[in-house]
Amino acid sequence: xxxxxxxxxxxxxxxxxxxxQNGTADDLEKVKELWVRLELRDPAFPAQxxxxxxxxxxxxCAYSELRACAREREMDTCGSCRDYPCERINNAFxxxxxxxxxxxxxxxxxxxxxxxxxxxxxxxxLNRIHFGEDEL
Numbered sequence: 001x002x003x004x005x006x007x008x009x010x011x012x013x014x015x016x017x018x019x020x021q022n023g024t025a026d027d028l029e030k031v032k033e034l035w036v037r038l039e040l041r042d043p044a045f046p047a048q049x050x051x052x053x054x055x056x057x058x059x060x061c062a063y064s065e066l067r068a069c070a071r072e073r074e075m076d077t078c079g080s081c082r083d084y085p086c087e088r089i090n091n092a093f094x095x096x097x098x099x100x101x102x103x104x105x106x107x108x109x110x111x112x113x114x115x116x117x118x119x120x121x122x123x124x125x126l127n128r129i130h131f132g133e134d135e136l
Contacts, residue, residue, distance in 0.1 A: 004129070005055030006070040006077050007063040007092050008122030013114055016052040037106045038099060063092050079129030093123050 003011035011017045015034060019027035025047065032047040040062075041050075049060070061067055066078055066088055075081050078089045085093075100120045103112055127133075 003054050004077055004079075004125050005063075006067040006075075007055075007089070008077065008079065008124075008126040009055075009063075009119050010117060010121065010125060011052075011054040013117035014052070015111075015114060015118070016050050017054060017118075020051050020053060034107070034111060038102055040099070062095070066092060077126060077129055079126035081130075084126065084130050089126065096120055096122055 003017070005011055015031045016028075019031045028047040028050050031050050032041065032045065035041040035045075035050065036043050055061070055067060069088060070076065070078055070081070073081060078084050078086075096119055100115070103115050103120075107115065
């Protein structure tokens, strides 16, 4: 199963999304600890604020400008856009690579594998959509 966000992230593998689906506070606390290690959140950030139901307007998102652009163009993902790849999505790819480099240093192999599937494959996911490849 895949749940590809506008930016190409695969929600199905996202620790936030999984923790939300599991519905336990402990799972969200583990995600918070991971996000802090990755320098994505401050330690004082409430774990409950990480609840995420996937790519939706009400969710806090690192790529809200991409989501807004896709919505304005009536597309589910950037990969469906005739202007793909654009400067905005290329910036998102660069940001993902920065976080990936950090993750290699601070994550367990299992965490890194999950992050690779969830976030660090966004360009692969969007290319598949853009070029009409069937299998994600």
